[in-house]
Every structure is written in structure tokens, then in C-alpha cells.
Amino acid sequence: MDYTQLKNQLEQRKHEIEQRMVNTDQLGLERGFASDMSSGELSQYDNHPADSGTELYEREKDIALLGHLKEELSDIHYSLTQMENGSYGICEATGKTIPYERLKALPTARTIAKASLNQDISTDRPVEEEVIENLEEEYGTDDGMTGYNEQDAYEQVASFNQTSMVYEGSSLMDSEDGVGYVEEYEPFVSTDIQGYTGEEHVHIERNIHYDRYMDKQDEEEDPS
Template sequence: MSHLTEAQKTKLKQSLEERKAELEQHFSSNGAEDSLLGDSLTLSTGELSSVDNHPADTGTETFERSRDLSINTSLSEELSEIEAALERMEQGTYGICEASKQEIPYERLEAIPFTRYTVEHAPARRDSGERPVEEEVITPPPSGAGQGRQEHSGRFDDAGAWEAVQDYGSASSPVTPPGQDIEEEDS
């Protein structure tokens, strides 16, 4: 930690402690780290039954719960990283890259005070640009997707479908075979 001045160390420690207090407040105000996320849907929503609800309401509630769980997991990981950074400060190893043992620049520590790595040695992000494994088994769309894609698919799905079938009549009009006029039937 010798590359950091005392003022820098103090500022970084204060930043870490403030963020730690914010995260602890978040978890304590929700009652628990996973606040009602482990309970059944009935308990967490307060509904006695989901029978009288529209299925979309249940879908919305499920989505909200999964989003909240994801946020809480991410915040919990951040809290663990902050606690580990404060521990490194106590041990005197704060600001040293765990991979290369090089000093982490102050600017990086100022941006991400709990980082353990220099930019060059930071682990790859989860969003590394790799495609999901599910895409290996998904059927590709028909060639020429977009304008005219139905021409090549062998199915009828025309934007002007009504115009294509109106000659056949409707339930409120007399049904006449295509090509015959009503006048021809009367004669």
C-alpha cells in the first residue's frame, strides 16, 4: 500500500465504509438478504389464492421476485468484496493486484475501491460476448427474414390476407364461388 498517500488511503477507506453502510441498510430494511424471496408466492404477495388472478399477474410477480433476487445477489457479492477490501487494508495488501502483484493505480481504486486487480489482469466479465448455449439447438429463422420471408417458407401469411380471401365472402354476405357474380345466379 506504499504507493498510496495517507490522504488517498483515508478517502478510499471512507468510500468503502460508506458503501458498506448503504448495503447493510438495504439488507436490514428489507428484513433479510433475500427478504421474502424464499417464501412461496402466496406468502410473499399476501394473496390467499392465485386462482382469481389473471395469469399475467402471476407472471409479473414471478418476474419481480427473480429480479429482486438477482439484485440482492449482486449487492451481496458487492458487500463481500467491500468487506474483503477493508480486510486487505488492515493487512496492508490493499491496492496490490492479486494476479500480477503490481500496484493498482489510484484512479482505478477511486473508480472501483474494492477491486483486487489491475485493468490488465481483471477477470473476464460475465458478459463476455459469448452466445448462450441454447442457441446451438435453436432452429435458425427462414432465409431472407423480413420483407418477403413468407414467400420462401411455404406458408401463407400475407399482410393483405383480407384482400386475398374477401372474394370468398363472409358470414354476413352470401357465399358465392369465386369468379361468379351475383347477377349470374339470378338469371
Template sequence: MSLSKQQINELEQNLLKMKKQLEEQQELREKDESLQESTGEISSYDNHFGDMGSELYDREMAMALDENQEETLEDINEALQRIEEGTYGKCVDTGEEIPYERLKALPYAKRTVQAQEKADEEGKTDDYEIGEPSFVRKGEGKYEDSRMQSVDEIMETHGNASNKGEDA
């Protein structure tokens, strides 16, 4: 069953409210960051390594949150665009109707639950596929970290000082 105009209007208002909140949060964070930068210490000479580690962790956490909010904001803008185009509430992969209950919980959903699960399994997110992380290689049905090798594997690959010249 298609969404009614009243349901679409309600969901659009929710999307606009979410968008406004995210934009306000971004603005506050940007002001906070610029204030931190202007009052920050010039040198880290007298800082303890633990303090610098905590500061790095805090910055990485803030960056991850920023990235997540930017992605959510992008999803919200795409949902608002779909409302304008008249395609809101239809799965972008299958064309099936997205249930109102799902849209009420996640107004910027672009897929049905089943299509989203399939996209997640295939490693697809939106317009691109997730590639293999740089240090990871496929092993026998599992991922292995190529940085983690046993001594035997390293010697087999690179040799050692005592047998290095034997092959030459």
C-alpha cells in the same frame, strides 16, 4: 507508486460508506419482503397467469439484485481486510500496484485492469472457476445448447418407432 496514507484513508472511508449503504438497503428490502409475505394472498386461485408471471419476474429480479449486493458487500469486506493487512492496492494475481484512479472508481478492486481482463477471459472469479452450464456442451469452437437438437440428431441418437427394434 504506492498509495499515500491519505489516499488509503480516503478510499477506506468510501468503502465504509458503501458498506453502510448496502447494509441499509438489505435491511429495508428484508423488512419489505417480510411485510409482503405477511400481507400476501393465501391462494393464487383467482390470480391470472400473467399476474403470477409478473410476480415471479419481480421475485427473480429481487433475488438477482440481492445476490449482486451480497457479492459487492463481500468484496468491500475483503478490501477492508486488505487495508488492515497492508496489502490494499496491490493486485491479488500479479502483486502489481493498482492505479489510484481505478481504486477511486472501484474502491474494492482487487486486480489491475489487465489482470481482471485475463481473469474474466479464463472464467475465473475470485476463488473459483466458473463451470460449464448444465445444458451446454462444447461444439466446434462454440457452445451449443444440448436441448436444441435437430430431428435428424434426435433420430440418430434415439432412433424412432419404426427402426427401434432393428438393432436388437
């Protein structure tokens, strides 16, 4: 079988990869992974940690890209060597002839499609889908079921913690309307636009939160 067209395709791709590696100066990795010069800085002393984190991410990405290029270049060299010794197009696993259509789509193929190692199809799904499904089952909007609100979200997040989320100074959550607050009296006290300017300017809203707070105070004063 004539593989001239495929050979030309491989040699062209080989030249493109080699030229790209030269033009990008090995993606700058020869200057060192964590050196100041790799980022164009004389010193990292005055850099924000986020800037250093971004630079670290870019270096890691460059390493991955360079690895892919080297792996592809190695496969191309292998295929060109096979063409020279006459073993190109023969499946290394079964000994059968690799269909030309497969080689045209993947010139570096070493096996027929059925013998390829990349046959497994992952069935893994994002863990978020399981959480969303559970929420839909527990907090659906059908008859007899309540909607998902802030209180539900708080409890959902709290369920993933090893320790209790209620501690001194923690945010409390009202079970009725989901209004978050720090102190128990905050839902029923307020000031004007000037802020706190004295006790005489604090307004008391006699709502359900005020009643609960006062009931609690009475219980503490008279436990009987």
C-alpha cells in the same frame, strides 16, 4: 500510500448496502419464493396465470438484485480486511501496485487493469440482425429486384418450421397482392352490413380470384 479516503468510501458504501437490505426486508425473499404471502395474497386460487407470471418475474428480479448486493458487500469486506493487514492496493495476479486512479474508480479492485479477468469483449450480435441482412439481400429495392411484401413474410416465417404450414383449416395467402384468407372463395364473395342473411344476398365479385376458383372447379369436374 494513504488510502483513508478510499476506506471512508468503502465504509460508507458498506453502510448503505446494509441499511438498504434492512429497509427492504431482504427484498421480501425471507417469506419464501413461491408463497402466497410473498405477494400479499392469502391465496393464488383466483389469480390469473399472467398475474402469477408477473409475481414470478418480480421474485426472480429480487433474487438477482439481492445477489448483486451480497456480492458487492463481500468485496467491500474483503477490501477493508486488506487495508487492515496492509495488503490493499497490491495486485493479486502480478504483485504490482494497483494505480490509485484505478482504485479510486473501483475501490474493490484486486488486480491491475491488464490482469483483470474481465478483458473479453463480446462480439455477439442479435440474431435478428442476420435475418434483416438476409432480407435486404434477397428483397432489395434495386433494379431488377422486388420489394418485401406479405407473401415474402409468410414464406420467411414458414421456412423456420419443421413441418409444412399448409394444413386443413390453415390460412392461405394469395401470391399476387398478399391478401390473407381462410377459404378460397372469400376474396370474391361478400355480404352487406347485415352479414349473411341468405344466399340471395351474397354478392359475387368477378375478379381474378373468382376466375381462378372457377377454373379449378372446372378442372376437378373434367380432369381431361
